């Protein structure tokens with residue numbers, strides 16, 4: 001199937017963005033946006049739809065199998081992993097738009113600077129102050145929370161998140177719940193309230209977006225219970241309060 | 242304060258940084274991408290240690306024996322002794338950092354069977370062990386980033402080693418965002434992973450371990466050990482752009498390999514030929530048998546992996562991620578029908594040549610993890626490389642720490658630089674080289690295929706320094722395989738099908754201005770006094 005890729009490009013952070021349209025032919029149907037970008041960049045003869053040569057497209061990837069979060073971008077309006085976006089499945093009228101994540105500064109083309117996300121984790125003191133094993137009944141929660149790719153898709157859809165604010169969003173809340181599966185001290189609870197709970201509008205826009213399949217709802221409910229509601233978990237769902 | 246430079250922030254780089262920080266020594270953790278993107282997060286099956294939680298009286302001595310045997314006695318026995326003895330402490334430590342290992346009913350760390358090992362010795366966290374280990378280590382390293390002891394340089398690329406009179410004095414790196422370069426002072430630990438980029442699209446690992454670190458160091462006089470030794474994983478599936486691993490756990494939990502006979506019957510060839518270990522024979526044996534049954538005249542089609550008889554509980558608790566992945570990529574539910582599998586390049590046993598303490602031949606340069614040749618000899622056992630990465634990174638750091646003398650450190654200054662190594666290899670050059678290398682370095686090798694590959698490689702046109710360095714690395718792999726006139730572990734020569742005691746030696750490759758010299762070095766004797774590593 002012939003797919004036209006509409007790629008938002010910028011040579012540098014301050015340069016004017018423009019759209020590059022390039023054709024890509026799928027053969028097996030399993031080709032992803034990541035595959036199309038790799039193939040275009042590997043082809044020294046690459047041309048846009050008007051037959052004009054163009055320089056390689058900057059984007060980030062690594063594992064090509066949904067496990068590293070490097071390739072997150074906005075595909076047909078939705079934040080996704082490029083290696084998980086099957087072109088034939090996401091195309092609208094034979095076209096696929098690829099844009100950089102908008103919540104982070106652009107480096108070039110589809111590559112963005114996600115360092116603010118990591119800086120937030122440092123602010124959140126995202127490490128185990130006292131070492132210890134995961135409590136046996138928390139193993140599943142710790143596993144789920146440890147899966148976070150730090151891709152940033154959840155931040156893209158969050159109405160309350162912007163870089164520079166004290167609210168760090170789901171990408172900080174999920175890792176925090178890993179630590180809470182081991183210990184839950186007052187300082188952690190306070191950091192959680194300050195950087196997650198207080199700023200969160202509970203709209204749950206981040207609900208079904210996570211490419212790692214993390215059950216964000218249930219992690220947030222649990223962490224809120226631990227950090228805000230002091231473990232009165234049976235007393236109803238705090239999200240509804 | 243002086244610092245040690247670590248190239249790579251996967252499991253081995255993190256382990257090295259943490260070890261240094263715990264000793265109060267500062268480091269710079271330099272990596273092309275954030276740790277979350279490194280190949281280590283892909284590891285699924287598990288990590289080996291004789292924890293003896295399964296009531297089988299497992300011991301470090303047996304772990305040692307299985308590792309040596311799996312590597313067909315090509316690994317340094319003293320290094321393997323240290324690895325296997327310290328393995329339980331490594332895994333227990335990771336559990337203390339909050340890794341959610343699967344648990345036994347008595348809350349011990351659960352262990353599963355893995356190829357080439359007679360006891361259940363592989364600790365795991367569902368089928369995402371690497372990711373779980375990485376998340377815990379990344380967090381622990383962060384503790385020291387905040388104090389400034391560990392400085393992160395994500396999105397920075399290794400350009401070259403800085404040397405003075407044969408000693409390593411630092412490293413040149415480039416900021417991939419701005420393109421500016423800086424020269425950093427201090428000793429260097431290479432932790433840059435396997436050489437996947439020599440085989441783009443043909444390996445199960447990340448495409449971002451390009452091999453340029455190993456190729457660059459080789460060109461700067463660093464010796465390579467056993468460059469011809471690379472492991473094909475028997476069970477991979479092709480997905481766009483790479484090969485996707487079907488973890489050995491699939492067989493550990495009861496998956497069976499078969500191929501259709503022309504007669505219409507299934508041949509469970511591994512179980513028929515190897516009644517004791519069956520589908521769990523070491524990877525090289527399985528991969529080769531798959532190659533041979535496919536080539537044989539009385540079979541047809543691909544080798545199939547049958548997991549349909551696995552109990553519900555196994556799918557739910559141990560292989561849930563694997564099942565999802567197979568459904569996504571193949572559109573087939575492995576719980577309901579067998580899936581076709583094929584061999585794919587999975588691990589590089591060879592690489593930067595290091596001694597037991599992880600020193601290279603260049604003073605001030607150390608290496609740990611998959612980029613170096615250590616622990617796995619001619620073949621790596623599943624579950625031993627995560628262990629080798631954590632333990633190897635730690636050992637390299639301990640050695641570097643012992644030689645460390647604190648001196649005032651210059652703040653790195655990033656400037657515009659001219660360096661011939663800034664220009665990258667052309668993607669089509671790497672692809673052409675990969676075609677040649679794959680022709681010579683398949684599962685089954687011979688004098689003819691190897692000499693053909695060497696001639697083709699030597700005839701390649703080179704556009705820049707990096708291409709020259711990559712070619713030299715490729716030639717070292719090919720010529721190493723050519724000179725090793727025997728079969729051992731992952732290296733199988735159809736024209737020399739037996740192992741030969743004459744070649745129970747380390748292949749050492751040296752790059753003399755593009756000219757490759759191969760020699761063979763004796764394997765050290767196993768020492769009997771082991772207090773140093775207790």
Ligand SMILES: Cc1cc2nc3c(=O)[nH]c(=O)nc-3n(C[C@H](O)[C@H](O)[C@H](O)COP(=O)(O)OP(=O)(O)OC[C@H]3O[C@@H](n4cnc5c(N)ncnc54)[C@H](O)[C@@H]3O)c2cc1C
Pocket residue numbers: 248249250251252253254271272273274275276279280281282283284285286287288289370371397398399432433434435445446447449450451452453454486587588609610611612623624625626627628630
């Ligand atoms: C699919 C898969 C499954 C696996 N499963 C298992 C398993 O179950 N058990 C097991 O024991 N092993 C397993 N392995 C092997 C194991 O994961 C690796 O051997 C191990 O993680 C390697 O760790 P490392 O730290 O040496 O390298 P990596 O994790 O590969 O890290 C390399 C680092 O070097 C950096 N780097 C690379 N090139 C440059 C450059 N030019 N400049 C700057 N930085 C650079 C990268 O950015 C990265 O940070 C598996 C491997 C794969 C691919």
Ligand code: SF4
Pocket residue numbers: 157158159160161169170199200201202203204205206207
């Ligand atoms: S619930 Fe809404 S405000 Fe809170 S993290 Fe999710 S998207 Fe953001």
Ligand code: SF4
Pocket residue numbers: 069147148149150151152153154155170171174209210211212213214
């Ligand atoms: S929670 Fe999910 S969407 Fe958010 S950063 Fe982690 S993996 Fe990405």
Ligand code: FES
Pocket residue numbers: 034060061062063064065066067068069070071072081082083084
């Ligand atoms: S490349 Fe790793 S998630 Fe897409």
